[in-house]
Amino acid sequence: MIAIQIKKTLDSPTGPMVLDLDLELKKNQIIAFYGASGTGKTSALRILAGLLQPDKGSIQVEGQVWFQSNPKVFSLRPQERNIGFVFQDYALFPNMTVLENLEFAASQGKNVNLDHLLELTELGDLAHKKPKTLSGGQQQRVALARALAQRPKILLLDEPLSALDESIRRKLQFCVLEAHKEYQLTTILVSHNKEEIIKLSDWAIQLKEGKVVQQGAPINLFSSKKIPEKFKVSGEILDFTQKDNVVEVQLLVQDHVFKMEIEQKKADSLRVGDQIVLASNDFRPKLYKK
Amino acid sequence: MIWDTLLLTLQLALVTTFFLLLISIPLASWLAQSKSKVKPIVETLVSMPLVLPPTVIGFYFLVAFSPGNAFGNWLNEWFGIKLVFSFPGLVLASILYSLPFMVHPIQSGLAAVSPSLKEAAYLMGKSKRETLVKVLLPNIRPALLTGMVLSFAHTIGEFGVVLMIGGNIPGVTKVASIAIYDEVEALNYQAANQYAAVLFVATFCILFLVYLINGRYFKTFWK
Numbered sequence: 001m002i003a004i005q006i007k008k009t010l011d012s013p014t015g016p017m018v019l020d021l022d023l024e025l026k027k028n029q030i031i032a033f034y035g036a037s038g039t040g041k042t043s044a045l046r047i048l049a050g051l052l053q054p055d056k057g058s059i060q061v062e063g064q065v066w067f068q069s070n071p072k073v074f075s076l077r078p079q080e081r082n083i084g085f086v087f088q089d090y091a092l093f094p095n096m097t098v099l100e101n102l103e104f105a106a107s108q109g110k111n112v113n114l115d116h117l118l119e120l121t122e123l124g125d126l127a128h129k130k131p132k133t134l135s136g137g138q139q140q141r142v143a144l145a146r147a148l149a150q151r152p153k154i155l156l157l158d159e160p161l162s163a164l165d166e167s168i169r170r171k172l173q174f175c176v177l178e179a180h181k182e183y184q185l186t187t188i189l190v191s192h193n194k195e196e197i198i199k200l201s202d203w204a205i206q207l208k209e210g211k212v213v214q215q216g217a218p219i220n221l222f223s224s225k226k227i228p229e230k231f232k233v234s235g236e237i238l239d240f241t242q243k244d245n246v247v248e249v250q251l252l253v254q255d256h257v258f259k260m261e262i263e264q265k266k267a268d269s270l271r272v273g274d275q276i277v278l279a280s281n282d283f284r285p286k287l288y289k290k
Numbered sequence: 291m292i293w294d295t296l297l298l299t300l301q302l303a304l305v306t307t308f309f310l311l312l313i314s315i316p317l318a319s320w321l322a323q324s325k326s327k328v329k330p331i332v333e334t335l336v337s338m339p340l341v342l343p344p345t346v347i348g349f350y351f352l353v354a355f356s357p358g359n360a361f362g363n364w365l366n367e368w369f370g371i372k373l374v375f376s377f378p379g380l381v382l383a384s385i386l387y388s389l390p391f392m393v394h395p396i397q398s399g400l401a402a403v404s405p406s407l408k409e410a411a412y413l414m415g416k417s418k419r420e421t422l423v424k425v426l427l428p429n430i431r432p433a434l435l436t437g438m439v440l441s442f443a444h445t446i447g448e449f450g451v452v453l454m455i456g457g458n459i460p461g462v463t464k465v466a467s468i469a470i471y472d473e474v475e476a477l478n479y480q481a482a483n484q485y486a487a488v489l490f491v492a493t494f495c496i497l498f499l500v501y502l503i504n505g506r507y508f509k510t511f512w513k
Contacts, residue, residue: 049409049413050413051409051412051413077412078409078412078413079412079413079414079415079416079417080415081413082415083413084413085409085410085413087406087409087410088406089404089406091404091406091407091409091410093407093410093411093425093429094429095425095428095429104411104414104416104424105414146410150413150414150415
């Protein structure tokens with residue numbers, strides 16, 4: 001279990017902001033931090049990793065003290081925390097090949113099967129390439145593989161899945177899930193994407209201006225209680241087309257685009273780009289393999 | 291005689307560059323990441339030789355290390371070190387004089403490396419020293435090369451400091467730049483021209499090579 005109870009004053013664009021966390025995170029779970037940008041999500045990860053020192057409070061991991069401000073300030077060095085960290089900019093070492101990056105991370109006398117890691121992240125063919133020659137998605141998988149190569153107990157992912165197209169995103173989500181299970185990790189990630197949080201995480205924590213505003217199982221957090229129907233999917237409005245008395249609206253749900261007709265009155269309250277929920281009690285879908 | 295002088299110049303530049311590299315890497319790495327209050331003072335001191343007349347450095351050096359002085363005398367009596375009018379003294383003065391030319395490129399090179407590289411290495415359990423040697427330095431090779439070449443060329447080109455501290459002892463402290471002055475004083479333009487031409491061509495070649503390499507014209511060599 002990870003017990004965090006810290007305060008840290010951060011500089012935000014709107015002036016100083018106090019990051020005030022009091023959390024207990026369970027072992028072997030995937031935990032997601034979400035919330036608008038500049039609310040201290042990344043800082044929370046950096047504090048746990050030891051890259052940023054809190055002003056006061058304490059951090060305990062499995063009963064071991066990692067940080068405490070009382071009676072004397074003590075902070076375990078990042079080197080001794082054994083944390084795998086996937087940085088937003090990946091932080092791959094440009095002077096080393098993919099394999100050398102992994103070897104550098106693994107060289108601590110631990111028996112790590114790097115070939116298996118490369119296979120898991122589908123990087124086998126790229127082992128001897130320099131990071132600069134890889135695509136964004138490939139670089140991300142290298143960053144993930146490298147973080148795993150050091151056999152961490154805790155894996156931290158700082159918005160690893162942003163700025164990627166859907167298929168690459170899915171591939172990495174799969175890698176994260178597989179690795180999480182196989183290496184029995186406690187994984188903490190920062191994400192903007194609700195769908196991703198539901199898919200990946202066991203526990204979600206929403207931050208707002210440095211404070212925890214709500215936390216819980218993502219399915220409970222994100223399900224809209226006002227909508228009584230049993231079956232719900234969320235999507236986005238792409239386009240409207242006027243037709244006699246009704247309006248045909250084009251929707252994007254997951255990666256499928258389809259059209260449906262709605263009343264004029266309803267259409268007036270909606271705009272292109274709005275996030276919507278489709279709800280129904282009459283749910284008799286057919287199942288197809290992709 | 292010409293070759294003795296040129297060899298001495300080369301020797302001085304090489305030895306100075308070598309020691310400068312040893313000193314500047316830790317110094318620049320401290321400057322690149324420190325938030326200490328004394329940092330501006332250290333930065334100022336490092337940069338002083340850029341604007342200070344070389345004769346000022348030479349003068350204070352002469353005063354401090356002269357055997358007629360308490361400190362210089364103590365060095366001489368206890369350690370047998372005589373820094374004035376000697377080759378080691380010349381090296382020491384050159385190191386001070388060329389310090390900014392080595393420290394600045396390395397410092398800005400290190401500052402330009404994304405901090406997450408360093409942090410990633412720390413989280414892998416690597417010490418600061420290992421991170422510097424295996425991660426940071428290999429990624430600032432162009433800056434290292436620039437620093438080395440600039441200090442080398444600058445040491446070859448120094449005049450004021452060398453004249454003040456080294457004097458003009460053939461084979462010991464008489465370097466090319468001083469030899470030129472000497473020959474011109476003696477109206478020996480032919481010899482002066484020989485020194486000058488060698489320095490001109492050598493300096494051109496060295497700097498040209500740096501620009502070629504750092505401009506990635508030798509892609510295979512400098513990957």
